[in-house]
Amino acid sequence: MKSKLLFLSIVICLLICIQSCAKKNGTAEKKRLTIAVIPKGTIHEFWKSVNAGAAKAASELDVDIIWKGPLKEDDRESQITVVENLVNRGVSGIVLAPLDDTALRIPVANARWAGIPVVIFDSGLKGEDFISYVATDNFEGGRIAGKYMADILGGKGKVIVLRYTEGSDSTTQRENGFLATIADFNGIEVVSSNQYAGVTTESAITAAENLLSRFRTAEGDIKVDGIFCATEPTTLGIIKAMEGLDMLGKVKLVGFDSSNKMVDALQKGNLSGFVVQNPMEIGYLGVKTMVSHLRGQKVEHRIDTGATLITTANINEEKIQQLLKPDLEKWLK
Amino acid sequence: MKMIDDNKFSLMSVLNKFGPFLGLLLIYGLLVAFGPDNFGSAANLETIARQTSIVGIAALGMTLVIILGGIDLSVGSIVALGTVIAASVLQYLVSKTEASSMFDMLSLRADAWMAIVAVVAVLVASAICGVINGLIITKLKVVPFIVTLGTLLLIRGTAKGLANQQKVDAPFSWLNQLLAPPSYEQRWILFAPGVWIMIILALLVICILKYTRFGRHIYAIGSNEQAARLCGIAVEKVKLMVYITAAWLAGIAGILQFSRLSVGDPTVASGMELDVIAAVVIGGGSLSGGEGSVTGTIVGALIMTVIRSGCSQIGLPNWIQEIVTGIIIVMAVTIDRMRHSNTK
Numbered sequence: 137m138k139s140k141l142l143f144l145s146i147v148i149c150l151l152i153c154i155q156s157c158a159k160k161n162g163t164a165e166k167k168r169l170t171i172a173v174i175p176k177g178t179i180h181e182f183w184k185s186v187n188a189g190a191a192k193a194a195s196e197l198d199v200d201i202i203w204k205g206p207l208k209e210d211d212r213e214s215q216i217t218v219v220e221n222l223v224n225r226g227v228s229g230i231v232l233a234p235l236d237d238t239a240l241r242i243p244v245a246n247a248r249w250a251g252i253p254v255v256i257f258d259s260g261l262k263g264e265d266f267i268s269y270v271a272t273d274n275f276e277g278g279r280i281a282g283k284y285m286a287d288i289l290g291g292k293g294k295v296i297v298l299r300y301t302e303g304s305d306s307t308t309q310r311e312n313g314f315l316a317t318i319a320d321f322n323g324i325e326v327v328s329s330n331q332y333a334g335v336t337t338e339s340a341i342t343a344a345e346n347l348l349s350r351f352r353t354a355e356g357d358i359k360v361d362g363i364f365c366a367t368e369p370t371t372l373g374i375i376k377a378m379e380g381l382d383m384l385g386k387v388k389l390v391g392f393d394s395s396n397k398m399v400d401a402l403q404k405g406n407l408s409g410f411v412v413q414n415p416m417e418i419g420y421l422g423v424k425t426m427v428s429h430l431r432g433q434k435v436e437h438r439i440d441t442g443a444t445l446i447t448t449a450n451i452n453e454e455k456i457q458q459l460l461k462p463d464l465e466k467w468l469k
Numbered sequence: 470m471k472m473i474d475d476n477k478f479s480l481m482s483v484l485n486k487f488g489p490f491l492g493l494l495l496i497y498g499l500l501v502a503f504g505p506d507n508f509g510s511a512a513n514l515e516t517i518a519r520q521t522s523i524v525g526i527a528a529l530g531m532t533l534v535i536i537l538g539g540i541d542l543s544v545g546s547i548v549a550l551g552t553v554i555a556a557s558v559l560q561y562l563v564s565k566t567e568a569s570s571m572f573d574m575l576s577l578r579a580d581a582w583m584a585i586v587a588v589v590a591v592l593v594a595s596a597i598c599g600v601i602n603g604l605i606i607t608k609l610k611v612v613p614f615i616v617t618l619g620t621l622l623l624i625r626g627t628a629k630g631l632a633n634q635q636k637v638d639a640p641f642s643w644l645n646q647l648l649a650p651p652s653y654e655q656r657w658i659l660f661a662p663g664v665w666i667m668i669i670l671a672l673l674v675i676c677i678l679k680y681t682r683f684g685r686h687i688y689a690i691g692s693n694e695q696a697a698r699l700c701g702i703a704v705e706k707v708k709l710m711v712y713i714t715a716a717w718l719a720g721i722a723g724i725l726q727f728s729r730l731s732v733g734d735p736t737v738a739s740g741m742e743l744d745v746i747a748a749v750v751i752g753g754g755s756l757s758g759g760e761g762s763v764t765g766t767i768v769g770a771l772i773m774t775v776i777r778s779g780c781s782q783i784g785l786p787n788w789i790q791e792i793v794t795g796i797i798i799v800m801a802v803t804i805d806r807m808r809h810s811n812t813k
Contacts, residue, residue, distance in 0.1 A: 203784075213737050
């Protein structure tokens with residue numbers, strides 16, 4: 137028994153020796169930057185695009201990235217653990233999409249305290265412990281939608297905004313951007329902007345049916361000209377409700393975010409247009425901003441990754457196709 | 470002959486006692502040797518201890534339950550309920566004292582007494598959960614697996630309902646310091662207060678198991694419930710107490726979880742019961758009852774944190790990490806079974 141214990145302790149000592157030797161060899165090539173990129177989850181299509189963008193930036197800028205999402209999808213505790221572990225590993229910098237604008241503040245502050253800079257991307261974080269915030273300017277995205285709505289209505293008419301859900305910051309920004317732009321057009325009247333669709337397509341169908349039937353007289357006259365909503369499930373829900381109320385094609389609908397169903401609806405003429413974010417650009421600029429900072433360049437505190445309007449006029453352009461169906465395989469081997 | 474027997478016996482008893490610990494050393498040594506540069510650093514050790522404390526404390530209660538021959542699947546939900554109650558109580562107390570209704574929760578600091586009220590509220594709530602578990606198991610004679618599978622959903626649902634299906638923001642208080650890494654001026658405490666809480670609670674549970682009648686009774690019931698009953702042990706009473714203690718320890722884990730998140734999160738710790746059970750089993754606990762050790766459990770919890778931390782730092786994808794953890798759990802239990810068949 138003693139011999140076994142002795143054997144084990146020898147093994148452990150040997151391992152530690154090997155390690156200290158390995159460390160000495162390792163120091164010479166320590167120049168290469170290693171950036172940890174921490175998404176909210178790794179399964180969703182959106183994050184695959186972000187991953188591709190980050191990988192693209194890494195190969196262009198000649199740095200290494202560690203793509204490491206929380207062990208459990210959308211679990212705050214898991215994400216905090218990942219941040220802590222990568223801080224201890226001593227990465228050059230962390231690019232983080234916080235699952236929570238509050239819960240991730242402390243680990244980010246601790247990273248800064250340990251001398252590791254953090255770039256926040258995709259979703260916001262409270263406090264000032266990060267060097268830059270790289271994300272879609274949702275207010276601007278809403279403005280784009282508002283301008284387009286005013287265009288297709290010819291500057292006059294009645295519009296509805298069916299809101300997404302209470303307390304969701306990014307979508308509220310989109311709705312407010314839309315309303316702010318529409319307010320500039322005297323001919324356009326906002327007849328409803330205080331109804332919420334809820335987070336699922338099902339809840340959106342019910343909400344849209346209740347709301348839209350108010351604007352349809354018994355004779356079948358439709359008293360509304362345009363509808364805007366800020367997410368994909370809400371858009372799909374409204375289309376379903378419009379179908380039942382025979383409003384399809386008669387009322388202009390502008391949506392936000394993309395999916396195959398939305399593209400389909402656009403081509404059928406059920407949807408006038410939608411605004412999309414650029415997830416690949418979010419990943420790309422997140423890493424690029426971090427590398428610029430680490431290489432001593434000054435970076436903006438807020439970086440917009442852009443929002444694009446998609447209509448039947450431009451959907452077949454190569455640039456738009458790449459946005460809708462990015463070539464992920466090329467970057468994610 | 471006799472000498473060999475003796476020798477074999479002591480080797481087995483050493484392995485029984487230190488098996489999990491040697492496993493921990495081996496995994497840690499391997500990661501220090503071949504893993505990332507900073508894996509052996511003091512800061513990383515401190516982080517590992519901090520990350521272990523929540524599962525570790527919940528696993529102390531689970532150790533008692535498993536020695537008793539039972540199981541408690543509701544611990545993860547109790548942790549989540551704990552974070553929600555702590556956050557809600559702090560929010561309520563602060564909004565009572567603040568004159569204006571519109572303010573930013575995060576810029577506020579709750580007084581020390583408010584945090585104490587929050588802690589008491591969490592402990593009361595988790596004790597109630599334990600009473601529910603214990604009463605259904607002892608009075609209605611339903612198997613613990615099914616009862617706690619039910620209360621897992623029941624308590625999780627309550628937490629979500631209380632939180633209005635959202636996270637609950639809370640003002641800062643001394644609770645948030647419990648699991649913060651010690652600052653440079655405070656490095657003499659070595660570990661965050663939460664880690665010390667785990668160590669003290671572990672020592673307490675060891676003493677209860679070793680030196681109290683209650684502890685002896687837990688082992689007796691777990692080994693042979695019929696015999697224990699015939700010997701005049703108040704089996705039902707002991708069971709009830711054990712489930713309450715387990716829920717209570719899960720509540721303390723919930724307070725630490727709240728400290729770490731700084732918000733009340735009704736979805737946190739889903740699936741944590743599996744980590745907790747795995748910690749006990751890796752540490753030598755037997756699901757058929759009568760066996761289990763507190764130090765083994767803490768070592769089991771540490772093993773899982775070390776693997777998690779190592780995989781994160783190497784940058785392995787999550788699916789590999791899950792497979793590795795699974796293999797280690799199965800290996801640990803298999804070795805445990807082999808050990809048993811040898812001694813018999």
